[in-house]
Amino acid sequence: MLTTAPSPELIDALFNCSPVAMWVFDRETLRFLAVNDEAVRRYGYSREEFLARTILDIRPVDQRDGARAAVDLPDGSARPRHWLHRTASGEVIDVEVRRAADLELAGRPARLVIIRDVTEERRALASLRASERRFRAVLEHGTDALVFQCAEGKIIWAAASARNILGCPIDQLVGRQGLDLVHPDDRAAIVAARADSLARPFERIRGVARYGPREGPWRWLEVVRENRLDDPAVGAVVVHLRDVTEQKLAEEALRRSEESFRNVIESSPDLVVVAREGLAVYVNAAVLGALGLAREGVLGRPVLEAVHPEDRALVRAGLSVAPGASRPEVTEGRLVCADGSSLSVEFRAVPVDFAGAPAVLAFGRDVTERRRLEGRLAVADRMSSIGSLAAGVAHEINNPVASSLANVGFLAEAMAPHLAAVSAPERRELEETLRDVRDGLERVRVIVRDLKTFSHLDEQALGPVELRGVLDSACRLAFNELKHRARLVRSGLEEPVWVQGSEGRLAQVFVNLLVNAAQSIPEGAAGQNEVRLAVRRGDDGRVRVEVQDTGGGIRPEHLPRLFDPFFTTKAKGVGTGLGLSICHSIVRAHGGAIEVESAPGRGSCFRVALLGCVPAGPAADPEPAPAPFPRVSVLVVDDEPGVCASISRLLKAEHEVVTYSSSRTARELLLSGARFDAVLCDVMMPELTGVQLHAAVRERAPEQAARFVFMTGGVFSAETRALLANTGRPVLHKPFEKAQLLAALRELQESTR
Structure with a gap:
């Protein structure tokens, strides 16, 4: 211990050349007596500010009561004390204070101390300790587990988290063979991985296997091995275990989903093609069945090879879809099959990622049969149109034929009394002429009947x-x-x-x-x-x-x-x-x-x-000619004046006949009170149809509506046919002869008698 004051030179050397802060303070008053340059620099006080303060002034307020203990610091060989000091800027720093010597300065007891700033060291140490605590927490309680094994595979240490992953308490893991925890089906892979790890020190060997207690349940673990047996700090095989059960289950579910999806695609009746750069990389069974080809004959080949040459430009455009395109457009093209036949296919194309690379997915539907049905429907429409045309032609022809047949009948009756006065050859010629005219008209009637049959609306009884x-x-x-x-x-x-x-x-x-x-x-x-x-x-x-x-x-x-x-x-x-x-x-x-x-x-x-059928029975004896019936009044309504005139000629000798070519005029006549024994009314007329005329008369004069006989020269709509049937009135089909006309009038008189 120094008992005499140091020389000024010594003080200067100690104070101003030391790399650590140093100062001398009065042991009784605790006032600073001297400070070196490093203390001035580190604390930020000038030398004068230091000398005006005590050691209490540089301590935080809450720690000043213990500052007196600094007087009793041990000697230089003793353990230093740690204090908190406050700099001129207000920063609180962590310092290590060590007593260097006790001395007298200017007759006062003093003490020389050395101050070392350990703030950064303490912070680094605290951070290191916190990291160690976090690492241990992760090691002990994390979702992953760490296990050390010896070269023979026995577990020599296990983190606490291994208990959760492996399903065994730690005391039952240590000393146990790791292979005992592996699923029997995965043990061969683990043995191979262990041998590989032993042969390749400090390399990470990865694998996946099922681990668990013997009674289960088994969990999928990712296993990473690193042989550090030659590392003095470790001296073991480090095995890192990560639970990937959920991932494996998700992968398995995805695999099953993909397999199910593939099965759906393979069994789909639609055609599915995946193309990359114009080549087929996948086709389903429907494509192979439609084309009549084997899979190896399609995969790797240009998609357009199977397309009809005339449709290739259209199909190429349909397959050219950009990523992010809106709803795919429908394109139709023809595919050429192995047997040379063709299919009409309607398809949509969308961009997809297939096997990790961009591709085009095309969904196609065979519309060959639909197009054929549409064609048949178009044919049916044409047939219907032709049928309607035939019906109209039949109606238009039947009116003049009916008039001509009626006129021929009238001429035959009118000429009969005069034929006796001419020579036999002349009489035969006249009779043959009338017969030829009648036969010609009959042929026209047969043609018209065929036209009506073609329209499918005039069925004949079998x-x-x-x-x-x-x-x-x-x-x-x-x-x-x-x-x-x-x-x-x-x-x-x-x-x-x-x-x-x-x-x-x-x-x-x-x-x-x-x-x-x-x-x-x-x-x-x-x-x-x-x-x-x-x-x-x-x-x-x-x-x-x-x-x-x-x-x-x-x-x-x-x-x-x-x-x-x-x-x-x-x-x-x-x-x-x-x-x-x-x-x-x-x-x-x-x-x-x-x-x-x-x-x-x-x-x-x-x-x-x-x-085949049995022959018709023998012809019945001809019925006797019907007795003539009294003279009646007949109204003829037909928009063809020739028909009105011919019917009038046939009937006027025996009956009273009034004819009208306008159905509207005939309605006014009947509704005004005029009455007839019979009304011969055409069905199809431009102003009012026969059915409409009958309905108007039935409303005002039902007894007159009961005397209607309809005449028709052709077919009409199903609606008109139904309305005609609802009237319950008889129908005469043009062309008809006098006998048919008289028979209809006779039946009408008998039914209304």
């Missing part, structure tokens, strides 16, 4: 028909087509053959088949070709009629469509494609069937099967 007469008539009508092309050979017509049907409709079928057979044979070689017409009775009660020719035959691809409306194998402008379709409809309506057998170069054979 009954027993002698087939030989029908076939004889058909052969006569088709003879002009046959005579220049082939011989007609008939068989099976030696005896009468009866079928259930309509004579006119069956004649239409066989005329069509005979004409088609003739037109399949070129002209000029009639002696080398023939058309065979054969009738056979089957054991099933059906009668089969075959029409066979030696023509060019029909190509196989045309056979399925042969009976479709508007389909024809004839040259453009020769056929309409309606003949066989109408034949098929007629035969089906008769409860029969029609089929064809044909091959190119071998001719064709059409077979028509009809229902």
Whole structure:
């Protein structure tokens, strides 16, 4: 211990050259006696400010009471004290205070101390300790676990969190073989990973396996091994365990979802294609089935190879979709199948990520059948339009035919008394002329009847028909087509053959088949070709009629469509494609069937099967001519003046006849009180229809409405037909003759008598 004052030189050396803060204070008054330059720099007080203060002034206020203890600091070899000091700026710093020596300065007891600023050291130490605490908390309580194993795989240490992950208390883990906790199916992989880790020190070996207690439940863990046996600080294999059970379950659910989705796509009837850079990278089973190709014949090939050449530009544009595009547009194109046929496909394309790369996903739907049905619907619309046209034509023709037939009947009656006065040859010529005119009008009436049949609104009743007469008539009508092309050979017509049907409709079928057979044979070689017409009775009660020719035959691809409306194998402008379709409809309506057998170069054979029936009974004795009935008043209402005139000629000799061509005028007449024994009223008229006229009269004069007889020259809408049926009045179909007209008037008189 120093007992004498140091020299000024020594004080200067100690104070001003030391890298640490130093000062001397009075042990009794605690006032600063001297400070060095480092203390001035660190605390921010000038030397004069220091010398005006005590050591209490640089302590925080709440710690000044303990500052007196600084006087009793141990000697320099003793442990230093830690204090908090306040600088001139108000900063509180952590310092380490060590007593250097006790001495006398200017006759006063003093003490020299050394002050070292340890603020940063203390902060770093506190941070390190906090980090250690956090690391231990993570290690002990985190979701991951850390396990140390020896080279043989035995657990030598385990973090507390391993208890939760492995499902065992820590005391049951330490000393246990880690392999005991692994699922039996995963142990081989863990053994291999352990051997790999032992062979590659300080490298991380990753894997995934199921861990858990022997009784379960098993959890999926990600295992990261690092061999640090040669690290003196560790000396073990460090095994990091992370629970990935939820992730594995999610991956498994995703895998099952993807598998289910793939199964849905594979079983979908829609066509699904994924293309990348124009090449097919995926197609579902529907695509392969539609194209008739194997998967390896499609994958990796350009998508447009399967597209019809005429549609490739359109399909290419449909597949060119940009990411983020709005609702995909619908594109339609044709695909060419392996057998050469084509499919109409409607598809949408969207951009997707497929197998980690951008691609285009196209959903397609086979609309071939829909387009075919739409075509058939269009055909049906055309058929309906043609039927309506035919009905209108029938109506327009029937009016003049009815007038002409009535006039011919009138002429025949008017000329009868005068024919006795002319010579026999002249009389025969006049009679033949009238008969020819009547036959011509009858032929027109048959044509009109066929037009009405074509419209499908004028059904004929079926009954027993002698087939030989029908076939004889058909052969006569088709003879002009046959005579220049082939011989007609008939068989099976030696005896009468009866079928259930309509004579006119069956004649239409066989005329069509005979004409088609003739037109399949070129002209000029009639002696080398023939058309065979054969009738056979089957054991099933059906009668089969075959029409066979030696023509060019029909190509196989045309056979399925042969009976479709508007389909024809004839040259453009020769056929309409309606003949066989109408034949098929007629035969089906008769409860029969029609089929064809044909091959190119071998001719064709059409077979028509009809229902056989028993012959009609013997004709009944003719009924005696009806007795004449009293003279009656008749009102004729028809917008055709010729019809009004012809009916008037037929009836005016025996009855009183009034005619009107205006239905509106006739209504005013009837509603004004005029009464007639019979009203012959046309159905279709421009101002008021016959049904409307009848309804107006029934409201005001029901007894007069009960004397209506409707006349019609054609067909009309289903609504008009229903309204006509609701009137309950009889109907005369134009053209009619005098006998039919008189019979209708007689029945009317008897029903209203």
